Amino acid sequence: GQSLEQPSEVTAVEGAIVQINCTYQTSGFYGLSWYQQHDGGAPTFLSYNALDGLEETGRFSSFLSRSDSYGYLLLQELQMKDSASYFCAVRSVYNQGGKLIFGQGTELSVKP
Amino acid sequence: GAVVSQHPSRVICKSGTSVKIECRSLDFQATTMFWYRQFPKQSLMLMATSNEGSKATYEQGVEKDKFLINHASLTLSTLTVTSAHPEDSSFYICSAIAGVVSYEQYFGPGTRLTVT
Numbered sequence: 001g002q003s004l005e006q007p008s009e010v011t012a013v014e015g016a017i018v019q020i021n022c023t024y025q026t027s028g029f030y031g032l033s034w035y036q037q038h039d040g041g042a043p044t045f046l047s048y049n050a051l052d053g054l055e056e057t058g059r060f061s062s063f064l065s066r067s068d069s070y071g072y073l074l075l076q077e078l079q080m081k082d083s084a085s086y087f088c089a090v091r092s093v094y095n096q097g098g099k100l101i102f103g104q105g106t107e108l109s110v111k112p
Numbered sequence: 113g114a115v116v117s118q119h120p121s122r123v124i125c126k127s128g129t130s131v132k133i134e135c136r137s138l139d140f141q142a143t144t145m146f147w148y149r150q151f152p153k154q155s156l157m158l159m160a161t162s163n164e165g166s167k168a169t170y171e172q173g174v175e176k177d178k179f180l181i182n183h184a185s186l187t188l189s190t191l192t193v194t195s196a197h198p199e200d201s202s203f204y205i206c207s208a209i210a211g212v213v214s215y216e217q218y219f220g221p222g223t224r225l226t227v228t
Contacts, residue, residue: 042219102156
C-alpha cells in the first residue's frame, strides 16, 4: 500500500522560514507533489519533485530524497496569507492516469 | 492555469434523495478526472478515477452503486450520490489532468453536500 506522514500542525511568525516534512511509503514511486488548501477552498498545486534535489518557485521550495523516501516543503518570508493546510501527495508508477494519494495535511498558522 | 468548475457549490437534500454534482474542465480536455471526499480538518480521500468513455475505477471501500460516476465527454464528469444519508454529508472535490503524463491536478472549488 501507500502511506504518507506529515506533521499535523506547525506555527510560525510572519517573515520566518518554515519547513514541512513528509515521509512516504509506496511501491513504484514516481513523484511527490505539494498542494495548498485554504479553509473551504480547493487545493492548489505548489510544486512537484520526481528527481532528488531542490525545486524553487519564488518563496516556496520543495526537496526530495528518493533514497530516504522523504521530502519537504520550505516556505520563506512567511506571510499571514500562507496560513493554510499543506498536503504532500505521492504518485506511483502503478497508479493509472496519475492518481495521487494525499497525506493527512499540515495546518500552518502564521502569527503576526 | 487550467480551470475546473463544479456545480453546485452547495446543496442540501433530504435523506433518501439523489444528488448530482458536475465537474467541468473549462479550458482544456481532461483525459482523466478524479473524485475526492474531504471531511473537516482531514485529508482528501480519493473515491474514484474517471476516464472519458469508460467505467470509473473505484477505490477500495467506496460503493460504486451509491456513488455513480459518469464521464461522458472530455470536459464533463458527474458524481451522483444516490439514496443519500446524513453520513454522506461532506465536501466533494473533483480534479482533472490533461494527459497521462501530466503531474499537476487541477482542482474544482468543491461541493458542500448536507443531507438532512
